[in-house]
Amino acid sequence: MRCLVPVAVNSPKSRLAPVLSLNERQTFAHAMLADVLSTLTTAGYHPTVLATAPVDDDRIANHATVEVDDRPLSAALNAQLAGGKPTLVVMADLPLVKPQDITELAESDADVTIAPGLGGGTNALAIREPSFRVDYHGASYLDHCRAADNLGATVETVDSRRLATDIDEPADLAELLIHGDGAAHEWLTGAGFELDTTDGRVGISRR
């Protein structure tokens, strides 16, 4: 199964701006992407990074083919899906994902298998229906379910906390500190972030 990882190179992780500078967000986004590519490679895939601009990072070039397409996410992916080949689409901000999560997703029998993100997004897709197209606006999980239904395709929803945890906002960093063990986790702890439970709930603080 072909495997695509879309990446917005020039506007990385803007919702982390309250806690990370632009430079830091770029480095952190690359570390998360490196984790995802390493996971996909271990699961037996050779991923293609579908990037909005060239990516200059050995950790990425060593684990993937990089293809540049500067169109918005859905348009770039749908151009790829137009070929009709079975395709795995995995977002680049899922540093908790493990190889077995990818295998479970890819081995589903459904025509379209969806790993929802928290908040109604779509974090990963295994697409076997040649006519299926993506649309990442708003509550895309429900939209993707409906789109598959409308094609008469079978749909399955994966129940994985790790696939559901995309790292978008400062609060998400706590999940990475608690459960992570790869390059992104290492970068984050090296940058001085740690769990903060002083008010009885779990947050993050920076040394």
Place this chain on the structure above:
Amino acid sequence: MRCLVPVAVNSPKSRLAPVLSLNERQTFAHAMLADVLSTLTTAGYHPTVLATAPVDDDRIANHATVEVDDRPLSAALNAQLAGGKPTLVVMADLPLVKPQDITELAESDADVTIAPGLGGGTNALAIREPSFRVDYHGASYLDHCRAADNLGATVETVDSRRLATDIDEPADLAELLIHGDGAAHEWLTGAGFELDTTDGRVGISRR
């Protein structure tokens, strides 16, 4: 395996106060508990509700034994665990959980199997180590891992989005609107809540 569901009867879901009145929170908390009990029953368990005060609701009395213990959560649970019997502990605010999630948790071979909540909490436990005790303060997931390690017990972490999604805050209601199908989902939609994607991200609004 014995199955306990702890419930704080008199202070239900205080973090939902910005969107629900005290009366509504009580009704909603009971609906979530009814969903959890129905799931546990379908999975083959006869749950005991460990309540801080008597519970007057047929949906609950019909699916569980109710035992009253007015001590704080950890103390009440540890009094039960003192008997050393293998025990499943499932929180009452997990209306997305399905019977297969409970089966997976309970059938784990580890001495202590943990289903972490988002934010570092502990949403469910399967305890086979007689000396294990709970402590729900702060980032209890990490504390429970350490406590099991300190006893020389084997630990497994369950990867389930549904078990990870405890409904604590207004933002969590979106998860229930998107993925739910039981009594709590029905109450929430009946109370006028719906998804709101007007600002491009997924929130909730009330009619």
